Amino acid sequence: MIVETCLLLVAAIVLVWIYSKRRFSYWSSKDVVCPPILPLIGHMNYFFKGQRWVSLHKFYLEFRKHKFYGLYEFFNPVLMITDPELLKLVLVKDFEYFVDRRRFGDQEGSLMTEMLTNKFGEEWKDLRAIMTPTFSSGKMRSMFHLISEKADNLVSFSLKNAVNNKPVDMKDMFGRFTMDTIASCAFGIECNSLSDSKPVFAEVAEKFFNFQGLKALKLTLMIVLPKLHNFLGFKVDDVEIEFFAKLAKENMELRKKGQSRGDFLDLLLNAKASEDDIRPGKKVFGEHTLVAQSVLFLVAGYDTTASALAFSSYNVAMNVHCQHRLRQELQELVKEHGSINYQGIMEAKYLDAVLMETLRLYPPGTIGERVCTKQYKIPDTDLIMNPGDLIQFPLWSIHHDPQYWPEPEEFKPERFLAENRGSIISFTHLPFGMGPRNCIAMRFALMEAKVALAQLILAAEIKLAPGHEKMELQDSPFLMRPKDGVMLMLTPLQKD
Ligand code: HEM
Incomplete structure (x- = not known):
């Protein structure tokens, strides 16, 4: 009996090994370089190893001369594109071959699958076209006073929290600010x-984005193995998404x-009401879809911008000369325009440079993604991508590449001033993706953050709080976020 069991075990191991070897020969059979592969899981270990974008950086440096390299998410092949010229093709020039991102979760009809981020092909195109006018410059100008308020x-609120020399967690402050802003601008x-003292909306959103432990594992499964995720009955977002969905529905009734x-x-x-006139017989925009977009905006509008602001405030607190230069620019604009108005914000070149440099060093989204939608031959190679194949681009690595950004770890907003912008190589700064x-x-x-x-900066001198000189980042496979907030000391400035 023992012998039979051992034989069966050995046979099972050999079969799995043969299957695994065959699946993991995908990239080598296409002459695509690939980092060492772990049995069964491929390169999934990097999902669970600190910050994934940092763990993968060594492969970027090793393989960037090849323009791309292969990875495996379990047995699924992913092509990681490192070359800016090739990215320009995939993201812009040949976009029609790479329209989609991968489906996020697989629960048909769930709110998440109805979001713009999760729509495909023509449906995505229609929805994006309907939603784009919301962000026209005219709309931005008309929203300015709301954001300013x-x-x-x-x-x-931040200064109130800073009394008696108390350090203030600016990630928390900025999270409250972005939640109030998006709720007001998007829904009134x-x-x-x-x-x-207990900001319910911001707390729910914070809970949603805190991808730690079991939640990170469930989310990873939902992205990488959605069928298994569903089979196991996991749901990542129930409570938080439902909270925002209820709010959106109530608001819609009003x-x-x-x-x-x-x-x-x-x-x-309005778009829903006129849909039949625009596309007779084609229903893109049910009530469910509408609620989904509302929730998407509340959720997407919260964490990315709050983190970008937290990182910016950390950078200007660390780099006192930048803070002084920024304040000087802003004070001159106030003198010219009487206050910080829309035009002043658009003219503030150093402010823009501070944000661009912050987003280079700390892009909240660290790895971009597209799914191939039509067969595509990668130019100057024999590699053919087929519909459904996944490509990714390591935007954090590109942002930290000394080939493109001398002294990449230094905070130097000057890189983005008009006199130096000409030397930035296109498609090497991608904090908002491209195309x-x-x-x-x-x-x-950008307007909100500026x-x-x-x-x-006009209201207070900001300094790093003692004991918080180094900002830690959360371990995560996905979003870049400060780990324990960003603790700063604020000293109010006298108004002239
Ligand atoms: C500093 C703040 C932000 C950063 C760094 C950021 C970054 C990104 C990135 C990298 C992508 C993917 C782009 C690509 O694949 O090429 C994206 C997509 C998206 N973002 Fe943002 N984002 C920010 C703020 C916002 C805000 C405030 C909202 C909503 C109010 C928002 C809504 C969206 C949506 C809906 C998409 C999906 C677009 C589509 O699939 O067509 N983002 N964002």
């Missing part, structure tokens, strides 16, 4: 995170009763 609240909801505000939700409702499927809200996010940072 929230930024004033941010400054007063006043959620008062910047005055409540709008149907005629309470129009000219904001994002109104725009979506037709880039971040739809880039303009909104107003908040400008108001803060």
